[in-house]
Amino acid sequence: MLHSSVNPVGPVRPVSRKTRVDKNVRCANHFDHILLGGCSNLADKMDLNHSQFIQFTNKAEVVAETIIKQSRNILPTLGRLFLVSTFIEDGFRMWFQWSDQRDYISYHWDLPMFIGTLFVIYNLFAQLGGSFTVLFRKKVRAGCGVLLSVVLIQTIAYNVLWTPNFFFRNLSLVGGLALLFTETFESGRKSLFAGVPSLDNFDNHVNYLQLFGRTTIVFMFLTIQRWELSFFYMIETTLACMLMFAVTIGWKTKLSALALAVYLFAMNLWINAFWSLDYYSAHRDLYKYDFFQTLSIIGGLLLLISLGPGRVSVDHSRRNL
Numbered sequence: 001m002l003h004s005s006v007n008p009v010g011p012v013r014p015v016s017r018k019t020r021v022d023k024n025v026r027c028a029n030h031f032d033h034i035l036l037g038g039c040s041n042l043a044d045k046m047d048l049n050h051s052q053f054i055q056f057t058n059k060a061e062v063v064a065e066t067i068i069k070q071s072r073n074i075l076p077t078l079g080r081l082f083l084v085s086t087f088i089e090d091g092f093r094m095w096f097q098w099s100d101q102r103d104y105i106s107y108h109w110d111l112p113m114f115i116g117t118l119f120v121i122y123n124l125f126a127q128l129g130g131s132f133t134v135l136f137r138k139k140v141r142a143g144c145g146v147l148l149s150v151v152l153i154q155t156i157a158y159n160v161l162w163t164p165n166f167f168f169r170n171l172s173l174v175g176g177l178a179l180l181f182t183e184t185f186e187s188g189r190k191s192l193f194a195g196v197p198s199l200d201n202f203d204n205h206v207n208y209l210q211l212f213g214r215t216t217i218v219f220m221f222l223t224i225q226r227w228e229l230s231f232f233y234m235i236e237t238t239l240a241c242m243l244m245f246a247v248t249i250g251w252k253t254k255l256s257a258l259a260l261a262v263y264l265f266a267m268n269l270w271i272n273a274f275w276s277l278d279y280y281s282a283h284r285d286l287y288k289y290d291f292f293q294t295l296s297i298i299g300g301l302l303l304l305i306s307l308g309p310g311r312v313s314v315d316h317s318r319r320n321l
Helices: 017-035 040-046 050-070 075-096 098-108 113-135 140-157 164-192 200-224 231-249 253-271 284-307 314-319
Strands: none
Touching: 050 253, 075 098, 075 113, 075 140, 075 164, 075 284, 098 113, 113 140, 140 164, 164 200, 164 284, 200 231, 200 253, 200 284, 231 253, 253 284
């Protein structure tokens, strides 16, 4: 958790601007030293060249910024579309599997049939209605609230809470909705209050909500990693975990989120190719569900790229040094 340092004893003495700048530079260098390999002795033993690594990441960041600038007009729309894709797919699933969904809820929870019917009706209209408000940018915050209620209700109704894979995916989905919710404040501030300082307390709530979205959206990767003792999978898992950590703390966030989005998109096409299965296959529905849930997390990452990491991040702290 980020917090300001407090001097526990004695009065706080004023320091000059030059002293503060020198201190900030030393802090930035110390952070790079820790983040990129720890103490110099350990770096020497591991034969790591920090300057080359920094140069590589800086070049990669320039390339990523170029790609993002060229696609800045479509990134928010594409992110929204991907994010709500799982809700749209599940809404239509409720229509086409009406009796199956109703019977499951009624028999599993030993409830009257009309309760199962109400469950299906609510999920059908809430998911499709909430998705369309998000896509057409009408009452987006209300739409986010409705979609969040669907995630919470389904988490309980389908016993997802006790299934780690599904629970982490739903948690990532909540993180994507949190980023979508914060985007409405960013767009409103840019259009209505450009150049006008905003309230600190209000900004803090938005920034911490953005932090929550940024840290929870990476939980999706815990469900697709293959924890196997092979060289290829160990390298893949190590790189994915490094990118997850970078997104979580907000270090080179846009580059890390873009790399994760590309990686996740490729993995989604490879692992969840439901279209390659027979239409009547028992696994087709499951693969289809996983495909659109993963696509939603990619949408959340695209929104993160568009929004940036927010103030509670390493990127913002380094920018202000």
